[in-house]
Amino acid sequence: MEMGMHETFTALVELTNLQEQRRLACGPESEEWTAPQLRDQVEKLQLIRDCLVEVEIARLSADYDAVFRGYLRLLRALGRKNSAENESEEADKWLVEYFLEKFLRSTREVTISLENMVTKEGQGENYELQMKLELSKQRAAEALFHVANFAFNDAEKLSESLLCLAEFNEPNMDQKACDHKLTLLTEACALAKKGEDLL
Incomplete structure (x- = not known):
């Protein structure tokens, strides 16, 4: 909050609340009940915070490709962290799914917005806008691949x-x-x- 990163702060609060809701819904007999709470995993929280700050700064400056790259970096980092700590893949599956959905939603919103801008300006009128749209479509395809790949399991x-x-x-x-x-x-x-x- 000190840096004015309101989206980041909101996302971190949402994540800790979501994990607690999942824990309560599963009940005391479940593995979820005894799983490490995100709020107690300082290193992981810092990793998420840093990546989300990067994404938010990129979004505020309308650098949408940097937004997408930020989400990809976060997803890869979470995957590496789990492997390094020998954690159960199931433990953070909800966290990966949460950010995959954020990534997918972001790429779809940006692509639709850019398509509308291209339509208003006319096809081929603005080369820079066309390039942004093509890159956005490429990132959207990447996001969809990652979602499908994750869901394949x-x-x-x-x-x-x-x-x-x-x-x-x-x-x-x-x-x-x-x-x-x-x-x-x-x-x-x-x-x-x-x-x-x-x-």
Whole structure:
């Protein structure tokens, strides 16, 4: 708050509250009940805070690609931290999911906003704006890949993520087209997962 980073402060409070709500909902017999609380993990909180400050500064200066890169850096850092500390992947799954959703929402909002600006100015009229839009679409595709890849390990969420991806690419498609795209996306995810396992 000292730096005026209100979004960052709000997100940190939201995260600690969300974890407490999850803990209470699962009850004392669950692993969630005894899992380390985020508010007690100073190093992890500092990592999240620093990345969110970076994202907020980038957003305030309308450097949307830096916003996206900031979220990616945070997601990678959380993944590395879990590996280094030998924590259970399940322990911070909710945290990774939270930031994946933030990343995805951010890329979608920016892409839609830039598409509207390009439409108003006319196709090809503003080269810089066109480049920003193309980069935003690329980052949106990255976000969707990460969401689908994360959800691939969670069968319940896979179809939801793939549907989100299909609707993002073509918002007005009919059911037949949607089903066809979902089939292709499911196959693509399976191939990507297989390739990842070979690395």
